[in-house]
Amino acid sequence: MSGAGQRGISVGAVLALLDLAAKGVPDEHDAVAELLAAERLDPAAVTQVGQRVRELQGAVARLHRRGRELSALFSCARELAALHDVDELVAGLVRRAHDLAGTDVTYLSEFDEATSELRVRSTAGTVASAFQRLRVPPHTGLAGKVVESRAPQWTSHYAHLRDVPHADSIDVAVRAEGLVSILGVPLIAGEHVLGVLFAANRNEHAFSPEEVALLSAFADNVAVVLQTTRLLSQARDAAEETQRAYAELAQHVEAMERAGQVHEELTAAVLRGGGAADVARTLSDALERPVVIVDENNAVLASSDGAAAAVIDSAPVRAALADSRRSGRCTLLEPRQDDFRAAVAVLAGDMVLGGLLIGDGAVELGAVEQRTIERAAQITALLTLKQDAVRYAEDRVRGELLNDVLSPDVRRHSDLAARLRARRVRPQDLRTVVVAVVGPEHRRAALRAAHVLASASGLFGEVEGVVTLVLPEADPREAAALVRDRVRAGTGVDEVLAVAARPADVLGELSARFAAVRDCSRVLAALGVESAAVDADEYAPYTSMFAGEPAGAQQFIDRLIGPVLRWDADRGTELLSTLRQFVDCNASPVRTARSMDVHTNTVLQRIDRVTSLLGDSWRDPEPFFRLSVAVRLEGLRRRFQPDP
Numbered sequence: 001m002s003g004a005g006q007r008g009i010s011v012g013a014v015l016a017l018l019d020l021a022a023k024g025v026p027d028e029h030d031a032v033a034e035l036l037a038a039e040r041l042d043p044a045a046v047t048q049v050g051q052r053v054r055e056l057q058g059a060v061a062r063l064h065r066r067g068r069e070l071s072a073l074f075s076c077a078r079e080l081a082a083l084h085d086v087d088e089l090v091a092g093l094v095r096r097a098h099d100l101a102g103t104d105v106t107y108l109s110e111f112d113e114a115t116s117e118l119r120v121r122s123t124a125g126t127v128a129s130a131f132q133r134l135r136v137p138p139h140t141g142l143a144g145k146v147v148e149s150r151a152p153q154w155t156s157h158y159a160h161l162r163d164v165p166h167a168d169s170i171d172v173a174v175r176a177e178g179l180v181s182i183l184g185v186p187l188i189a190g191e192h193v194l195g196v197l198f199a200a201n202r203n204e205h206a207f208s209p210e211e212v213a214l215l216s217a218f219a220d221n222v223a224v225v226l227q228t229t230r231l232l233s234q235a236r237d238a239a240e241e242t243q244r245a246y247a248e249l250a251q252h253v254e255a256m257e258r259a260g261q262v263h264e265e266l267t268a269a270v271l272r273g274g275g276a277a278d279v280a281r282t283l284s285d286a287l288e289r290p291v292v293i294v295d296e297n298n299a300v301l302a303s304s305d306g307a308a309a310a311v312i313d314s315a316p317v318r319a320a321l322a323d324s325r326r327s328g329r330c331t332l333l334e335p336r337q338d339d340f341r342a343a344v345a346v347l348a349g350d351m352v353l354g355g356l357l358i359g360d361g362a363v364e365l366g367a368v369e370q371r372t373i374e375r376a377a378q379i380t381a382l383l384t385l386k387q388d389a390v391r392y393a394e395d396r397v398r399g400e401l402l403n404d405v406l407s408p409d410v411r412r413h414s415d416l417a418a419r420l421r422a423r424r425v426r427p428q429d430l431r432t433v434v435v436a437v438v439g440p441e442h443r444r445a446a447l448r449a450a451h452v453l454a455s456a457s458g459l460f461g462e463v464e465g466v467v468t469l470v471l472p473e474a475d476p477r478e479a480a481a482l483v484r485d486r487v488r489a490g491t492g493v494d495e496v497l498a499v500a501a502r503p504a505d506v507l508g509e510l511s512a513r514f515a516a517v518r519d520c521s522r523v524l525a526a527l528g529v530e531s532a533a534v535d536a537d538e539y540a541p542y543t544s545m546f547a548g549e550p551a552g553a554q555q556f557i558d559r560l561i562g563p564v565l566r567w568d569a570d571r572g573t574e575l576l577s578t579l580r581q582f583v584d585c586n587a588s589p590v591r592t593a594r595s596m597d598v599h600t601n602t603v604l605q606r607i608d609r610v611t612s613l614l615g616d617s618w619r620d621p622e623p624f625f626r627l628s629v630a631v632r633l634e635g636l637r638r639r640f641q642p643d644p
Contacts, residue, residue, distance in 0.1 A: 289361025399461030449490025
């Protein structure tokens with residue numbers, strides 16, 4: 001400086017002023033003013049120099065702050081480049097903001113788009129655990145004001161903040177943490193507010209514009225990092241989803257190829273005349289699971305492992321097959337039942353032909369696999385219908401032969417032996433007639449069982465609504481038992497009445513034998529006998545009496561000894577057994593008592609009771625004969641009744 005009354009500043013003073021400017025932080029004792037005053041400058045010069053030094057301090061402070069911001073940004077960039085864990089990165093950003101702001105507490109609240117809440121994601125300097133789980137509802141507190149205004153908001157004393165809605169949960173958390181002054185700046189990426197970065201002190205503090213600007217600048221960097229991590233996370237999720245889609249596509253292609261291979265093999269099986277065993281084996285190889293095929297009565301037709309039971313008697317499996325019949329689709333059994341995981345009905349229109357049962361295995365039963373199982377069921381239906389058609393054609397011819405053999409019209413017997421030989425049936429093998437009585441719903445399965453039993457050396461078919469066989473067996477009882485057991489196995493039901501006649505010596509006798517077994521089966525059925533294997537000759541007297549009106553047998557019993565039966569039923573007595581012994585002992589009380597091992601007076605007392613029930617004339621010759629028949633018929637009926 002120059003001029004009158006003025007003198008220049010010393011070199012030492014200049015250097016000291018430069019040092020103060022280089023610090024970038026104004027000295028609270030105003031060292032610049034003291035230094036200039038020591039140089040004895042006029043007031044105007046002191047003011048001019050002091051203002052210039054303070055401007056330099058502000059510029060240097062801004063450069064220092066920008067340096068810190070750039071350092072923080074570079075650190076964030078390095079951490080982002082080495083990103084492995086988003087939560088760790090967010091926690092690191094909050095710690096860096098904590099160091100940069102120099103406040104007691106720093107925390108980041110992230111905006112939840114689903115609920116519009118702000119939830120604390122990461123903190124630095126907090127001590128209260130409840131604060132770290134804090135959630136701020138929309139339009140509430142200082143945080144809500146930051147989000148709505150998209151601009152920094154602060155307060156030097158939170159408890160005195162009145163221009164925003166308060167929430168008890170937030171106020172309690174702030175008090176627990178001891179926070180007084182709070183500064184919040186938004187984390188903005190484009191049009192979206194990602195969250196709010198907070199710096200807070202536990203004492204009253206007025207945040208300076210520099211502090212607000214510094215935290216806002218860092219918040220911009222944090223927003224970029226958060227948005228980048230979100231994009232990276234979305235990209236990673238998209239990549240993983242793409243990988244899953246590729247994997248699912250590969251599995252789908254593999255399943256489709258497997259389904260195509262199964263379809264080709266099953267089609268080939270149809271063309272070459274294969275059966276259920278081919279379907280079970282082919283499907284089992286493709287699915288790597290055991291496969292069992294059952295008929296409409298759940299009797300096993302084929303099994304891929306050959307280890308299945310003769311009949312699948314399981315309520316859950318039957319229910320699954322019934323559900324599949326209604327829906328026409330594959331039904332999964334969850335949890336598995338009897339080692340089966342899936343079931344599908346074999347249908348031809350409204351006709352139920354059976355079902356496919358799928359066990360445990362390596363290949364998952366996805367949508368394609370289930371459609372493959374359904375297609376296998378359709379192929380099974382085609383094979384069954386084809387085999388039924390072939391069998392029906394053959395059975396129709398044999399059935400016509402059977403009807404001719406059993407017909408009483410001798411005109412239908414002409415050339416019968418030659419016609420039998422043409423069907424590879426030897427006339428001398430046709431000896432014993434057997435009928436099998438089953439429910440109408442099981443007749444088709446019974447005919448299939450009869451086909452297996454008689455196709456080699458006999459005849460079978462449906463005659464007068466009854467499954468009928470002519471077999472080479474010589475013993476009627478054995479023949480009846482054989483037919484009963486085979487039909488039971490084929491139908492899966494126990495109620496099978498098989499009646500056989502004594503062997504015929506010539507073809508011409510078979511008609512009479514059929515009439516005998518037919519009439520006997522009708523009488524037994526009228527008596528309620530549903531399950532038995534009998535020789536018709538043993539019941540010939542009763543058949544002769546009631547063949548014309550089978551229902552009359554039960555009526556005959558009720559009319560003759562009904563009062564006795566009701567007396568026993570009501571009182572638990574044994575009048576009927578005494579009456580049976582009395583009949584067998586030719587009406588001798590002494591012999592009856594001896595056979596029953598009771599005193600004669602006991603027998604006489606019981607006979608008196610019978611007389612009171614039936615009347616005085618029941619022991620006359622003709623009534624006694626009729627009563628004897630009724631007693632024996634009732635005994636016959638009870639012999640075949642299951643034990644209670």
